[in-house]
Amino acid sequence: MRPAAVPPFRTLDPALAAAxxxxxxxxxxxxxALPDELLAAARLNTVLAGTSPRLTLxxxxxxxxxxxxxxxxxxxxxxxxxxxxxxxxxGWSRLKRxxxxxxxxxxxxxxxxxRWCTRHRPNHRPPA
Numbered sequence: 001m002r003p004a005a006v007p008p009f010r011t012l013d014p015a016l017a018a019a020x021x022x023x024x025x026x027x028x029x030x031x032x033a034l035p036d037e038l039l040a041a042a043r044l045n046t047v048l049a050g051t052s053p054r055l056t057l058x059x060x061x062x063x064x065x066x067x068x069x070x071x072x073x074x075x076x077x078x079x080x081x082x083x084x085x086x087x088x089x090x091g092w093s094r095l096k097r098x099x100x101x102x103x104x105x106x107x108x109x110x111x112x113x114x115r116w117c118t119r120h121r122p123n124h125r126p127p128a
Contacts, residue, residue, distance in 0.1 A: 011063055015082020016106060022079045023095075023104040030083070031095050031104035040092060047080040 023031060027047065033040035051066040054073075066081030068074045086094060094107045098117035107114040116122070 011060060012082050012085060013060065014058070014063070015065065015078050016086065016108065018075045018079035019083045019086075020106050022076060023106060026076045027079060027083065028104050031097060034092055034095060037092055040095075041087075044080060044084055044087070047076060048084060051077040051081065053081065 019027060027044075030040050030043045030047070033043050048066060050069050053064050054067050056063055056065050056073075064081065064085070065073050066077040066084075068077045083095070093112050095104065096107050096114065097104055098120055099115045100120040101117060103117045103119075105114070105117040114121070
């Protein structure tokens with residue numbers, strides 16, 4: 001059994017925020033491969049293939065970020081690195097698909113109980 005990645009995931013917040021934005025596009029194939037963890041890992045590794053990890057000092061402290069070729073941290077590289085770290089710590093259980101629309105989302109709740117994307121969450125009010 002894997003240890004739980006305890007919210008609020010402070011050191012992973014920037015990368016996971018990017019991952020949440022990209023789950024519907026550049027990283028969707030990773031989630032759509034689940035529950036086949038080996039295929040999902042292969043797809044995530046494909047995204048990570050052109051990146052290199054770097055230790056960087058941020059406002060939240062030291063973080064490992066993934067940078068694309070050329071030495072710049074593009075959003076997809078950072079997001080894929082954050083997802084890889086999250087999966088290594090907590091397994092695949094936080095990557096889910098909405099029960100209403102099947103869009104991928106990242107469950108960052110304490111008990112991994114979220115079942116819907118942001119648009120379909122009960123009692124969720126869209127921004128005005």
